[in-house]
Amino acid sequence: MGFTRINGKMVEAQVVPGRPLFSQRGAMLGYTGDVRFTPNITGGQGGVMSMIGRRVANEDTPLMTVEGQGRVMFGHGGHHVHVIDLAGDTLFVEADRLLAFEGTLRQSTVFLGSQGGVMGMVRGQVSGQGLFTTRLEGHGSVAVMAHGGVFELPITPGQSVHVDPQAYVAHRGEVRNKLSTAIGWREMIGRGSGEAFQLELSGQGAVYVQASEEKL
């Protein structure tokens, strides 16, 4: 099951009855077999209350349900696609970077601001990622989009990872993130190094970083 990589920018998924997939609306490139695509008005799982939550949180990227029997290819905008397999752990990702995920995963929206108080809010503003993010947990695969290739950096206790907020794609596991600032007198007089804001991730898990500083 899961997603099979065709090339760096396309994945293929096997759809069987009773195991639907969710994908970003319009991301289907081709399919074989008897597959139905239905727009998902609530934007994912969890019914109307979750829909309202997503609308409020601005994490309501239009999704569609893919069900039936066959094989479906996904890709979007020429972006690189990276497949992440979850085995009971949690993945945090921006909704607009989600290409497709298996229906066996539980989807929810989390408020990041609560994690770090005022700094959490600042982080959302600075990284342009908003205050909310999408959480996927359970067993299954997720296809995530990024500009340029994605590489994975492990996070272990005692070794935290600093990431440029623009290059951050997703993270998994028990990870705390905080925005660290390296603003000194140089930044004040316009002589900064261009790396004034960094996302510091610590705990146990992994972070996915893209080879570019451009948003999707």
Added chain:
Amino acid sequence: MAQFRLQGSRVLAVELGGDAVKARHGSMVAYTGQMTFKKLTGGGDGLRGVVARRLTGERMTVMEVKGQGTCYFADRATEINLVRLDGETLYVEADNLLCTEAGLHTGTSFTGLNGVSSGNGFFTTKVEGHGWAAVTSNGPAVVLRVGKDMPLRVDPGAYVAHTGNLHRSVKSGAGWTTVIGEGGGEAVQVEFTGEGLVYVQPSEKVTVGGDV
């Protein structure tokens, strides 16, 4: 000593053990360990370097990265080529230079009309010394060897960098058909003669001669 390696083809990983490297402004995507980032005023190499760059327009904003750990660099998902220099000189467009080891000096060199035709101005960046340099290209670059009786002509927009003892000159392929607007689209070419290596990318920047 800083260790350069590629993480995939678009990310440069540099292992630092307390030493420093110079990198393009804002190109860090992630790091582990302890790092400090400091902007080098005017691109380093002291006051003379600053004045030279101001005058030549070959201005690159460079930061010094110093610390202990691994630092990852990338630039708009472009491919990265590692170039090892042992005393020779690398000529590269400032836009394509991502990172250099501490043992390398960067300067500017006059290219004259050659630079203008490729849309890069009169000057290009010169890197010399001993160590690693990381050069970016739009798409995977090919390295072409130029021999004594084998000159090479490249499209100015596809030229990225060169090393070795090469002389470059602009050649015009324009004839009367170009004048009446029926040119082959390759009116301006750069010819390399001598001995050395030329890095060419599978993509063309917009150049002055690009439309004819």
